[in-house]
Amino acid sequence: MPDHIASSSRDWAEYVFFHDNNAGIVTEWWCHIASSFWFLAERNTVTDEIIRTFKTDELFHGRADVTDPKSESK
Amino acid sequence: MPLGLLKYGFSSKYPAKHHFTPAKDLKKHYDVVIIGGGGHGCAIAYNLAKYHGLHNVAILEKSYLGGGNTARNTAVIRSNYLTEAGVNFYSESVKLYNNLSNEFNYNIMMESRGQLTLAHSDSAIRGFRWRAEVNKHLGVRSELVDRQTISELVPNLNMSEDTRFPIMAGLWHADGATARHDAVAWGYAKGACDRGVELHQLTEVEDIEITNNRVTAVKTNRGRVECGAVVQAVAGASSIVAKKAKIPLPIHCYPLQAMVTQPYKPILTPHVSSPQVHVYVHQTSRGEFVIGGGSDPYPLYNTRATLDQRESLSSAALELFPFLSQARLLRQWAGTTDMTPDYSPIMGLSPVENYYLDAGWGTWGFKATPICGVTMAELVATQKVPELIRPFELERFYRFEQVNEAGATAASH
């Protein structure tokens, strides 16, 4: 995600609208609706094959930093 | 008569002469190279040659003429959109369609049988009232109609109040129409080739050469071609081709599926669409029922047909037209659609000086074919962006000025 203070609105537009739209293998977030379980999947967007699914902790460790720099000084 | 037919069959003049001459070798240089030989690419070439005196033009098509989404769409033509930019643009296109057979001297089988969109909720009625007012204000025939009028327009529609989503009202668009999609591509291609344009099929653009922010040449599987300007009109391949020119696009590709039944006697006059149950149905002049709906649920570059979609389209179509329960399906197919975040196209200038974009046609681009031809050709020939397409420029996304075209969404096309 672009830095929410320092980024220009152009950077934001790129982040919000301009994605890869790859024809090939992509890694995506999926959600199992019945259990609300979020996981990752590698999928081929040309052949429609799901190559593998895996838990998020293979790629992500710890919590995302969501502190607002403005509120820190208070 | 049978004798005459036999004579014709054996005569040397049979089969009738080709619509246009197949192109020979690629030239070294073209003033304009158009990537993509669908309806849009051919319409742009036609207008360049006929109205702007540009004849040294090549259409490069990786597969065959009109074999992309032009061959796969359900041929709905209408202009009852919601935004001013959208209504003005699409209604110009409908006007051009009405005269297209004359323009070509070639029958595109245009049939203006109207379009009825169904409301099954209060909020849908509110939306339709809004659309009808915008449409009327801009000169498009569009009105809110009650259940009585709906039964008169479509006597065999299921008006029961015992269904899950009873029909409450409708948006009647008398300008709604269909045309033979292949004939549109063929008519434009023939008219273009008659005026010196070269159509090269089985010619795939593999790379794009750029120097000093100008395209100088394209590399194809049949060799390198220099060019004065390039227009890309490749629908489902928009992101892939634009990437070769290092232009990022705000597009995601999703399959859109449709299916058709065997032919039956004429029984359904207008096109009927329901955004609520996600289906639209019309009967072609051949008698087949064409059934379409919403896009697939996740992005994909693939034109496979799925059982899921067949089931959901069938059950929705049966809810509207129970008499179809005995109908037999003939075909089901899909196209890769280039969806934009605001359901409006991306047309006009690109960050590369002499490279023009005709993309983001998603599930709604067939109806725009004639007006794209006119406006894109004008842009390429004069370098001035026509007012009609200015709202659709790529730059709008960087300024957060999307053209939110709710009238184009889901099953309402």
Ligand SMILES: Cc1cc2nc3c(=O)[nH]c(=O)nc-3n(C[C@H](O)[C@H](O)[C@H](O)COP(=O)(O)OP(=O)(O)OC[C@H]3O[C@@H](n4cnc5c(N)ncnc54)[C@H](O)[C@@H]3O)c2cc1C
């Ligand atoms: C099932 C379905 C139903 C639809 N229904 C409707 C409808 O009812 N009404 C409506 O208005 N719209 C509808 N659409 C949308 C409409 O079909 C498209 O928006 C429209 O046909 C786009 O036309 P085009 O000429 O831009 O693209 P296409 O006809 O797809 O032509 C693009 C061409 O580019 C070629 N190409 C791609 N990459 C390259 C390359 N690298 N080099 C050379 N050539 C290349 C392709 O082979 C293709 O022939 C529907 C679409 C689908 C899939």
